[in-house]
Amino acid sequence: MRNVTEETLTQIFLDYCGPETTPRLxxxxxxxxxxxxxxxxxxxxxxxxxxxxxxxxxxxxEISTPERxxxxxxxxxxxxxxxxxxxxxxxxxxxxSVLGPFHILGAPDLAYGGDLxxxxxxxxxVVKGSVRDxxxxxxxxxxxxxxxxxxxxxxxxxxxxxPEYNLRARMxxxxxxxxxxxxxxPAPYSVPDxxxxxxxxxxxxxxxxxxxxxxxxxxxxxxxxxxxEVFPSDDPFLDADAVFGVRxxxxxxxxxxxxxxxxxDDFEARQRLTSPFYTVDxxxxxxxxxx
Numbered sequence: 467m468r469n470v471t472e473e474t475l476t477q478i479f480l481d482y483c484g485p486e487t488t489p490r491l492x493x494x495x496x497x498x499x500x501x502x503x504x505x506x507x508x509x510x511x512x513x514x515x516x517x518x519x520x521x522x523x524x525x526x527x528e529i530s531t532p533e534r535x536x537x538x539x540x541x542x543x544x545x546x547x548x549x550x551x552x553x554x555x556x557x558x559x560x561x562x563s564v565l566g567p568f569h570i571l572g573a574p575d576l577a578y579g580g581d582l583x584x585x586x587x588x589x590x591x592v593v594k595g596s597v598r599d600x601x602x603x604x605x606x607x608x609x610x611x612x613x614x615x616x617x618x619x620x621x622x623x624x625x626x627x628x629p630e631y632n633l634r635a636r637m638x639x640x641x642x643x644x645x646x647x648x649x650x651x652p653a654p655y656s657v658p659d660x661x662x663x664x665x666x667x668x669x670x671x672x673x674x675x676x677x678x679x680x681x682x683x684x685x686x687x688x689x690x691x692x693x694x695e696v697f698p699s700d701d702p703f704l705d706a707d708a709v710f711g712v713r714x715x716x717x718x719x720x721x722x723x724x725x726x727x728x729x730x731d732d733f734e735a736r737q738r739l740t741s742p743f744y745t746v747d748x749x750x751x752x753x754x755x756x757x
Contacts, residue, residue, distance in 0.1 A: 476503045522662040529661045533623040538567040539663045542709035543672075556690065556753035558600045561713040563694045566681065568621040573611055576635035579732035582649040586633065588617035590743040591720065592729055594646040597639050597684055597750045604643025605752060608686035611636045612647070614679070619655030648735040651720070651744060652678040654703050667708070674708050677701035682750070689752040696748055720744040 470478055479499055483492055505511070526536035541547045542564050551562035576582060583590055597608040613634040615621050622632040639645050659667055659674040667674050679695040695711055696718045697704060704712055726739040 472507070476500060522665065525662040533568070533570075534658065535567040536658075536661055536663060538565070539657060539661075540666075542566065542711075543657065543663055543667065545710045548710040551693075558751065559690075559753035560692055560694060560750045561715050562692060563711040563713060563716055564709050565683075565693050566695075566709075568623055569613060569681065569683075570623055570631075570634070572631070573613065573634040573636045574631055576637045576647060577734070578637065578640055578644070579646045579730075579734055580635070580637070580648075581733075581735040581738075582612070582633060582635050582647050583735065584632075586616055586650040588650040588653075590735070590739055591649050591651045592646075592723075592733060592739075592743060592745045593649060593680070593748070594644065594746070595748040595750065596643040597645065597686070597752065598643055599689070600751055600753060604641070605639070605686045605689060606641050606643065608639045608643065608684055608689075608752070609636060610639065610645050611683040612649075613681045614649065615652045615655055617650060617653055619653045646732060648733055648739075649680075652680065654678045654701060657708050672708065673706065675703045676707055676709060677703040677712065679711070684750055684752065686752060688755050690755050692750060692752055694750075718746050718748045720746060 476499055480492070480496055483495065487495075526540060530536045538547070547564040551564065555561045597605045597610070599605055611634075613621070616625065616628060616633060618625070620628070622628040622630065622634060633649065635647070637645055637647065654675055654677055656674040657676060658664065664674065677697050678701050679697045681695045682692070684692040684694075694716060696716050697712055698720050699717050700720065704717070721744060722742050723745055724741040724743075726736060726741070726743070728745075729736045729739060
């Protein structure tokens with residue numbers, strides 16, 4: 467192409483798209499390239515700055531493993547993951563929040579009222595709630611996947627000392643849409659800052675901490691899958707989340723308890739509860755798939 471100039475480059479790129487390009491792909495590429503090219507023009511990006519960006523992306527590829535995805539972490543700390551969640555959340559349904567880089571497939575099944583805490587150190591939390599539609603009706607057949615950090619702030623795939631799939635489980639709700647389990651209260655933790663994402667955080671004076679939370683993926687036939695996380699109201703990092711995951715409707719209350727008689731016999735760990743423990747009651751609302 468002899469007529470490639472700063473002014474013509476964007477359109478020439480788009481003209482390269484052949485007839486097999488789907489309308490949606492062309493739409494996405496058009497907007498992506500317009501924004502990228504405009505960014506370069508507006509900032510007068512230097513060769514050194516672009517080489518640094520490529521260097522960070524290259525390091526992200528080198529450091530990424532099945533247990534740690536640095537590209538997901540970049541998306542998180544730049545706010546892109548949260549923005550995609552916000553754009554795709556539906557009114558009157560529970561907000562989406564970031565998947566994070568430490569989710570893994572294959573979590574073992576846990577029965578209603580099962581004990582996820584097992585031998586983990588830390589305060590016991592009795593968690594229960596329901597999965598409902600936007601009209602308030604229970605969603606039978608919904609599946610809940612839960613994962614979290616241990617008390618030391620590490621996920622099982624970060625910490626060789628933890629058993630495989632520690633503090634990870636999958637549960638099906640009852641006919642009333644209810645779920646229930648016991649687990650350990652997770653701790654706030656720092657996102658990994660020993661790689662290229664850490665370079666970005668340090669260069670901008672940002673802290674890498676996240677408030678403690680429970681991750682959930684909730685699925686049900688006929689409903690939009692929900693990927694979200696739930697945060698305690700008393701966490702010190704609630705207003706300074708490094709990945710912008712906190713939403714007002716995702717804040718839960720830990721209620722301190724000393725009388726295990728308030729816990730029903732449905733809970734496997736009821737007789738082993740030590741005082742004090744905490745209770746959490748949190749409901750999820752799913753939007754219909756058709757929307």
